[in-house]
Amino acid sequence: MVRMRSHPRWHPVLAFLAVQLAALGLGQSLTFGLHGRLGPDYLTPTVEATLPLGEWELNARLQRDALGLGLFGALEFSALGRLRYGARVSLGLAGWGLQAAAGGALGPLAANLEAAYSNTLRSNLWVGDEAEGGMKLGLGGRYRLDPRQTLGLQLGLKNDLAGIARGAAELSYALRQGQTYTFGLGIDDARIYGLLGWRGELDEAGTLLEATLRAGQLGRLEAALTTPLDEEQINNLKLRLTAAYPWAVTLGMEVYSLLAEARYDQGFSLWMRYQLRFGGNP
């Protein structure tokens, strides 16, 4: 049973922020949510807001006992590509964290770089983040050999709160022939695995399935199904499944403005969110 803990000092803040942003119509999006977890029990409201500030975008995340503020910018090169960069600082009763990221695509190359440090589990600062703390470095790249073939490389390095360092690397090759087939090989903390992926449209309406299986000394299946709910593709139904061994399962659903995520990872959790978008839908 989830134990309801009331934090009356946050409620006026959340309400004020929500009303101000909604009334001014300044936020590109405003998302309200409620996240509950069993064992250890934890219940928190969540608020996410994005606010354009000139060429920048201010991103705020608020949950019980933690606030995160991020500033992101982007350079657009039209059909040639784009570059996005930004940083976020999170502060809460449990600790603090910093994240910086840059990524984008230009012509045949896409790359992203991420660095993060927190002195507590990042999920203590934002419920949607991983239950890991310490330092994290990530570097990823994709290069189009030709219109049909793409090479991918992901490198990761972590040094957790206990001071244990782990490295990860994954090399993949994607072949597009109507559908996209992906093959790869990876190593994560000395566990070797193979990668198989498939992505393609299932019908003329544009229903799209993407599935990736990592199997070997670790196992993880990720699948995402997206189907348009109208001809204009304004609204989609998105279903996500992630299953990993040792057992961890996540089920996600997005439909209209509602986002739901149920997770089992050493304990059950449920996160329901409602998103308000400003500035029109695509």
Add this chain to the structure above:
Amino acid sequence: MKKLLATAVVSLGLAMAQSVAEITRQVQSNLERAPWEATVVGKVQLPDGSTQEAEFRLQVIPGKEQLARVEFKKPAALEGNFVVISDKEVWNYLFLTNQLIIQPRAKARIEGLGVNLTDLGDFQELTERLTLRLLGEQNTPAGAAWRILGSPKEASLGFASMEILVLKADPRPLAITLRDSNNKVLADLSLNNFRRTSLTPQALRKRPADAEVLRRN
């Protein structure tokens, strides 16, 4: 005699000017009749000065709610990318990151290939920003064509001259050549496989369902 000659030159000039205006009007009226598509092929100069082969499919729905879609085939690095241009917005889809970036039309720069792609779908807008002059006629495989030279009214367009070949029998652009102030070719594009076809706004706005949509102000 001098007065007569001057009058003749002015009259000829006026006649030519009217002729260009009439050609422009005919082209615009022809392109606005019904939705159309064409394959644009040629060479463009990239921002780094190198020359690249370019090929893209241009689809246009004319009218009050004009909509254009540019789908890249070449350069190979851009294959799968597309741009959708409406009166209010510009959509940029990047295949490699599966992202759709939406920007207000007024702020979006459709650039990077030496030519503003929005111009190709809106002949009226294109010609309004140029001072046009009729150079004469030329025979092409598609038939007789007018040769029109345009000079930008403002330097910000990024080229010094634009030469347009317009098919006489079915007034529409056949080729566009952009040059810089040193007469170096910035873009040399031909419009091939022109055909009128039934296009819907939904078809022009089609994108992968799982694309990440990013709205930029």
